[in-house]
Amino acid sequence: MKYKEPTQPTKRANYALLNRKGKLSMKSNKNDRRSQRTRQLLTNALVELMLEKSYESITVQDIIDRANVGRSTFYAHYLDKEDLLTSQFEEAGRHLGEEFSDGDSALFLTLRVFQHTRENYRLYKALVWGRGIEIVFKALEAHLNAHLEAEFKQKLGERPSPIPLPVVTHYITGAFLTLLKWWLDNNMPVTPEDMDRYFRQLTIPSVEGLLDIKFK
Amino acid sequence: MKYKEPTQPTKRANYALLNRKGKLSMKSNKNDRRSQRTRQLLTNALVELMLEKSYESITVQDIIDRANVGRSTFYAHYLDKEDLLTSQFEEAGRHLGEEFSDGDSALFLTLRVFQHTRENYRLYKALVWGRGIEIVFKALEAHLNAHLEAEFKQKLGERPSPIPLPVVTHYITGAFLTLLKWWLDNNMPVTPEDMDRYFRQLTIPSVEGLLDIKFK
DNA sequence: TTCATTACCGAACATTTTGTTCAGCAAGTA
DNA sequence: TACTTGCTGAACAAAATGTTCGGTAATGAA
Incomplete structure (x- = not known):
C-alpha cells in the first residue's frame, strides 16, 4: 500500500516513526489532554466491540465509528488494529x-x-x-x-x-x-x-x- | 460485498450453500480425485505459510499462489481463510x-x-x-x-x-x-x-x- | 473407449478495507 | 492572549475479498 511520493514533505510529520513490518512501536504523542481522550475513546470502543463480535471481524471503521473519532486520528495514534x-x-x-x-x-x-x-x-x-x-x-x-x-x-x-x-x-x-x-x-x-x-x-x-x- | 443481480441464474450453482454470517458450514463437493487433490494442496499451502508468518498476515492470494490453484477454485471449496x-x-x-x-x-x-x-x-x-x-x-x-x-x-x-x-x-x-x-x-x-x-x-x-x- | 459430468482455470469485475495526505479548524497550553 | 499541536473530513491510492462465467480438461461410469 505504498503511496505516491508526497508532493511536499509535510511540515507536521511527526506522524509516523515506524517500519511497518518491523513493528518497532507505536506513534509518538504527547500527553495532551486531547490525545489521552482520543486514546481512551478508541480503547473503550475496541473493548465494547470485542464484547459483541470476534476480534478478527472488527474493522478500523467500526472502531472509529464507535469512538466517534476521525480516520486520520486513528492512524495518528496507532499503526493498525493490532x-x-x-x-x-x-x-x-x-x-x-x-x-x-x-x-x-x-x-x-x-x-x-x-x-x-x-x-x-x-x-x-x-x-x-x-x-x-x-x-x-x-x-x-x-x-x-x-x-x-x-x-x-x-x-x-x-x-x-x-x-x-x-x-x-x-x-x-x-x-x-x-x-x-x-x-x-x-x-x-x-x-x-x-x-x-x-x-x-x-x-x-x-x-x-x-x-x-x-x-x- | 453483495454483488449485482446476476444476469442469469447460473446453471452450475451448487457453489454456495451457506449464510456467510451464520457460518453454517463449508461448501459441497464430491470425493472427486480432483477435489481431494485441491483441498490437499490448499491445506498444505496454509500449513507451510503458517510456519513462515502469522496467520493474520496470510492472504487468500498467498495461499492460492503457494498451492498453485485458481482463485475461484478456492472459493468453490471454502468460504474464506477461516x-x-x-x-x-x-x-x-x-x-x-x-x-x-x-x-x-x-x-x-x-x-x-x-x-x-x-x-x-x-x-x-x-x-x-x-x-x-x-x-x-x-x-x-x-x-x-x-x-x-x-x-x-x-x-x-x-x-x-x-x-x-x-x-x-x-x-x-x-x-x-x-x-x-x-x-x-x-x-x-x-x-x-x-x-x-x-x-x-x-x-x-x-x-x-x-x-x-x-x-x- | 466413449461420453456425460463436474471441477478447474483465469480474467474481469464490484466491493470493502486499509493506510495516507493535507488544509482548515479548534482545543489545549504557556 | 498567542501559538502550538491534535483533530476533522474528505479525497485518494492500494490492496484484498468475493463473485461470475465461458472455456478446458480431468474424472468416473457405462
Whole structure:
C-alpha cells in the first residue's frame, strides 16, 4: 500500500516513526489532554466491540465509528488494529504482573487476580473473547514465570530440581489462566475466594511433593 | 460485498450453500480425485505459510499462489481463510480426541499425544504458531473434558466431589496444552516420555489427594 | 473407449478495507 | 492572549475479498 511520493514533505510529520513490518512501536504523542481522550475513546470502543463480535471481524471503521473519532486520528495514534490491541492489553498485563510481584509468594497472589477480574468483569471478558488473552498472557508470562522460578530456586537452595523449572512454571501459569478463562466463560459461578482455593488445592500438593519444598 | 443481480441464474450453482454470517458450514463437493487433490494442496499451502508468518498476515492470494490453484477454485471449496483453517484443524482435533478416547484412562494417554506431536512436528508447530491451537483446543476440549469428568464420576462412585469437576478437568487440559505448547516453542528439549512423566507428576498427586481416588 | 459430468482455470469485475495526505479548524497550553 | 499541536473530513491510492462465467480438461461410469 505504498503511496505516491508526497508532493511536499509535510511540515507536521511527526506522524509516523515506524517500519511497518518491523513493528518497532507505536506513534509518538504527547500527553495532551486531547490525545489521552482520543486514546481512551478508541480503547473503550475496541473493548465494547470485542464484547459483541470476534476480534478478527472488527474493522478500523467500526472502531472509529464507535469512538466517534476521525480516520486520520486513528492512524495518528496507532499503526493498525493490532497496535491498538497490544498497547492496550500490554498495559493490563503489566498491571497484573505488578500485582503478582509485590507479595511474598507469587502463588499466594492469584486470589488478587481473581478478585481484580471480578471487579473489571467487562474488560476481562473482552480480553478472553478476542485474542487479548494471548497478549496479556505473553506480557504476564515472562513476569510470572521468572518470579516463580526465582522463588523455587530460592526454596530449593542447593538441591537440584528433579524436573526442569520452566516446565513447572509454565504448567502453573497455563493452568491458572485456563481456569480464569473457564470462570469467565461460565459467568463466574463461584466466588473468587473459592476459585483461588481450588487452584491452590490442585497445584500445591503436587509441587510441594515433587520439589520437596513448602509454601508459606 | 453483495454483488449485482446476476444476469442469469447460473446453471452450475451448487457453489454456495451457506449464510456467510451464520457460518453454517463449508461448501459441497464430491470425493472427486480432483477435489481431494485441491483441498490437499490448499491445506498444505496454509500449513507451510503458517510456519513462515502469522496467520493474520496470510492472504487468500498467498495461499492460492503457494498451492498453485485458481482463485475461484478456492472459493468453490471454502468460504474464506477461516473456513479453510477450521475444517483442517477440526479434523486434527477429532483425531486427537480419538486417541484420547480409546484407552482406559484419559490421563494415561497424554504420552501418545506427546509422541504424535513429535512425529508430526511441522503440523503442530504451524498449529501452535497461528491460531490453530485454539481451534484444536476447542475440538479437543469437549472430548477430553467429558471423558475426564466421566472417569472422575465413576471413580468417585456415590461420594460427592469436594470441588466442581469442570474446574478439575479444565485445569488439567489447560495445563497439558500449555506444556505441549512450551515444549514445541522450545523445540522439544526433552523426550516425549519425559514430558509425559513431568505432566503426570505435576497432576496426579494433587488430584488423587483432592478427590481421594487412585489412578491405575 | 466413449461420453456425460463436474471441477478447474483465469480474467474481469464490484466491493470493502486499509493506510495516507493535507488544509482548515479548534482545543489545549504557556 | 498567542501559538502550538491534535483533530476533522474528505479525497485518494492500494490492496484484498468475493463473485461470475465461458472455456478446458480431468474424472468416473457405462
